Amino acid sequence: MGGEGAMWIGQHPFTEEKHVFANMGDGTYYHSGFMAIRAAVAANLPITYKLLVNGFVSMTGGQAIEGELSIDQIVSELDAEGVRKMALVSDEPEKFSDHEFPNSLTVHERTQLEVVQRDFRDYNNVSVIIYEQPCATERRRLRKRGQWHDPDKRAFIHPTVCEGCGDCGTVSNCMAIEPLETEFGRKRQINQSSCNKDFSCVEGFCPSFVTILGGRPKRLEAAPRQLLAAIPEPDRPTLKPGEPYSVLIAGVGGTGVVTIGAMLTMGAHIEGNHFSSIDQFGMAQKGGAVTSHLRLATTAEDIGAVKLNAGSADLVLGCDSLVTGDDLAMSVMAEGKTDVIVNTHEQITGHFTRDPDLKFPVDQLADRLVSAAGKSKVHFVDATRLATRLLGDSIASNLFILGYAYQLGLIPVGSTAIEKAIEMNGVAIPLNKDAFAWGRQAAVNMENVNEVAERAVVAREIPQSVDEIVAHRTQELTAYQDAAYAARYKTLLNKVKQAEASNAQGMEGLTETVARYAYKLMAYKDEYEVARLYTDGRFCNQLAPAFEGDFELQFHLAPPLFTKINPETGLRDKTTYGAWMLPAMKLLAKMKGLRGTMLDPFGYSAERKTERRMIGEYEAMVEEILSGLTHGNHALAVEIASLPEGLRGYGHVKERHFAEVDAEKNHLMGLWRNPQQVAPAAE
Numbered sequence: 001m002g003g004e005g006a007m008w009i010g011q012h013p014f015t016e017e018k019h020v021f022a023n024m025g026d027g028t029y030y031h032s033g034f035m036a037i038r039a040a041v042a043a044n045l046p047i048t049y050k051l052l053v054n055g056f057v058s059m060t061g062g063q064a065i066e067g068e069l070s071i072d073q074i075v076s077e078l079d080a081e082g083v084r085k086m087a088l089v090s091d092e093p094e095k096f097s098d099h100e101f102p103n104s105l106t107v108h109e110r111t112q113l114e115v116v117q118r119d120f121r122d123y124n125n126v127s128v129i130i131y132e133q134p135c136a137t138e139r140r141r142l143r144k145r146g147q148w149h150d151p152d153k154r155a156f157i158h159p160t161v162c163e164g165c166g167d168c169g170t171v172s173n174c175m176a177i178e179p180l181e182t183e184f185g186r187k188r189q190i191n192q193s194s195c196n197k198d199f200s201c202v203e204g205f206c207p208s209f210v211t212i213l214g215g216r217p218k219r220l221e222a223a224p225r226q227l228l229a230a231i232p233e234p235d236r237p238t239l240k241p242g243e244p245y246s247v248l249i250a251g252v253g254g255t256g257v258v259t260i261g262a263m264l265t266m267g268a269h270i271e272g273n274h275f276s277s278i279d280q281f282g283m284a285q286k287g288g289a290v291t292s293h294l295r296l297a298t299t300a301e302d303i304g305a306v307k308l309n310a311g312s313a314d315l316v317l318g319c320d321s322l323v324t325g326d327d328l329a330m331s332v333m334a335e336g337k338t339d340v341i342v343n344t345h346e347q348i349t350g351h352f353t354r355d356p357d358l359k360f361p362v363d364q365l366a367d368r369l370v371s372a373a374g375k376s377k378v379h380f381v382d383a384t385r386l387a388t389r390l391l392g393d394s395i396a397s398n399l400f401i402l403g404y405a406y407q408l409g410l411i412p413v414g415s416t417a418i419e420k421a422i423e424m425n426g427v428a429i430p431l432n433k434d435a436f437a438w439g440r441q442a443a444v445n446m447e448n449v450n451e452v453a454e455r456a457v458v459a460r461e462i463p464q465s466v467d468e469i470v471a472h473r474t475q476e477l478t479a480y481q482d483a484a485y486a487a488r489y490k491t492l493l494n495k496v497k498q499a500e501a502s503n504a505q506g507m508e509g510l511t512e513t514v515a516r517y518a519y520k521l522m523a524y525k526d527e528y529e530v531a532r533l534y535t536d537g538r539f540c541n542q543l544a545p546a547f548e549g550d551f552e553l554q555f556h557l558a559p560p561l562f563t564k565i566n567p568e569t570g571l572r573d574k575t576t577y578g579a580w581m582l583p584a585m586k587l588l589a590k591m592k593g594l595r596g597t598m599l600d601p602f603g604y605s606a607e608r609k610t611e612r613r614m615i616g617e618y619e620a621m622v623e624e625i626l627s628g629l630t631h632g633n634h635a636l637a638v639e640i641a642s643l644p645e646g647l648r649g650y651g652h653v654k655e656r657h658f659a660e661v662d663a664e665k666n667h668l669m670g671l672w673r674n675p676q677q678v679a680p681a682a683e
């Protein structure tokens with residue numbers, strides 16, 4: 001840190017590369033980064049520094065920046081250093097309208113960042129883009145404590161309109177966008193607890209985003225306390241002279257990992273014992289891994305090294321399964337010695353913003369942990385689901401895990417001392433005590449705890465069998481267009497079902513695949529369909545349990561007939577529309593009869609034409625597959641039939657996918673038509 005871009009001084013004369021970007025935070029800039037920029041200016045380097053001014057040292061836990069510099073001071077300093085091209089990019093550029101900046105600096109709105117970067121990469125000397133935005137995670141924390149302005153606004157994704165393309169994750173890089181598994185496949189939802197409210201996700205190119213002005217996310221009702229049964233005290237390990245007890249807590253930043261470590265060690269202190277504790281949270285501020293190393297002992301001399309060494313842990317509290325299955329946490333486990341409690345919740349990671357199909361490695365993680373600690377020593381518990389449903393807030397998960405471990409007899413501190421430590425912590429005392437108690441109860445009677453947790457949950461009905469899927473989609477297509485359109489789908493599915501039963505007896509998968517993807521193509525989301533999905537009751541049904549209060553809605557759309565192409569990005573910009581959009585959509589939905597006819601004003605776009613072409617091509621492709629279907633090529637047939645899975649999103653996002661799917665189709669159909677190239681199916 002502080003030497004950003006310095007290597008480029010040496011590399012530049014020996015490479016074809018004409019220009020580079022270097023990232024730097026304001027904390028680094030202040031303590032030493034400005035010297036790297038000075039060196040780059042002295043060397044006349046073609047480099048652009050992207051200076052993030054967010055007001056906190058985000059990488060190491062959100063500390064304040066010492067000797068904080070204002071934007072004006074930074075700009076003056078850079079100007080004095082000889083930087084002759086600068087841009088200031090901000091969420092609120094209007095804040096700077098009366099500032100006196102040098103002529104070498106231009107001010108831009110955040111959405112212009114890409115355009116600014118393209119311009120700066122052609123500049124042949126040192127330039128600086130100052131990106132002004134307070135650290136989003138720190139803002140969220142301060143808001144929870146009432147120390148930062150909390151805009152009366154929330155973003156919501158209408159799951160039925162969402163196509164699961166992942167563009168919102170790409171443009172925002174935000175981990176509050178989580179997968180939502182639905183009857184139509186994987187969609188997106190916004191985790192309102194971890195949302196930083198920077199609203200960059202709304203720029204995702206689709207009509208699924210709605211902003212809620214004035215409403216509050218509805219909190220789940222906590223289960224009544226009286227349902228907590230009396231819990232017997234477990235046999236606990238006792239601390240003995242010369243035998244420290246070592247605990248590793250492994251989780252992610254912002255979920256209270258350090259807090260439960262503090263409660264446990266404070267409990268030990270209350271009982272007159274000694275402890276040491278050290279926390280590692282390099283990237284915790286970004287939802288990264290956090291580990292707390294704790295040692296509890298009867299004397300200070302017994303503690304020894306503060307950090308747990310290889311194989312020394314008596315207990316690992318795995319608040320996050322990925323962090324628990326990581327090399328660092330695994331290294332302190334020893335087979336037969338270490339007990340491991342693992343929260344099985346699939347906590348989304350940063351990779352999901354780049355890979356919309358990312359699957360959580362559930363089985364691999366379980367295998368790794370069992371191989372490190374031994375089968376009887378690893379205890380899996382779905383703490384986040386249970387704590388959220390029982391207590392109304394996922395933040396209770398880690399105390400739940402502590403309670404679970406306590407009741408299994410793995411914590412050498414008494415419950416009275418732990419509860420006293422919870423009180424001394426002074427935050428959410430009843431919630432934390434209840435979480436600890438529900439965790440204990442889960443260890444005694446999981447069936448009962450599960451039953452209480454599931455009482456208030458309305459299960460999403462997802463069609464399971466092939467017949468259910470076909471019936472459900474047929475009904476949807478009738479509403480999408482009409483009975484004749486749905487009958488076309490049904491006829492195709494009947495053919496597939498018969499052919500699979502007679503030509504590939506005993507094999508399955510093709511009918512279900514065609515049921516899903518013929519529907520996906522036929523129900524392409526044009527203007528009429530998006531309007532229908534917002535006004536057929538589903539939108540209100542999904543919004544009602546999520547928000548409460550007197551709120552207004554805003555829609556973020558880019559209707560092709562009413563939006564121009566942005567000359568700088570080459571894409572259509574989204575525009576914000578008020579609640580009047582709902583009645584307008586109601587009207588539009590009723591005009592679905594125009595779809596695909598000469599009177600359809602939307603039907604002439606390249607996107608709509610391709611969507612219609614693809615339906616016919618898919619039907620023809622399925623017919624071709626059925627005519628040559630055998631046991632040997634069944635697997636390839638299923639692969640071909642699932643090609644539309646890759647067709648997701650709207651506008652330019654979908655257009656990109658059209659080309660990819662077409663190329664893959666040509667490849668797979670080549671294999672189909674030349675059977676000698678197809679590897680035989682496994683017996």
Ligand code: SF4
Nearest residue numbers: 162163166168204206
């Ligand atoms: S359609 Fe794509 S961009 Fe829109 S919410 Fe769904 S995943 Fe995000």
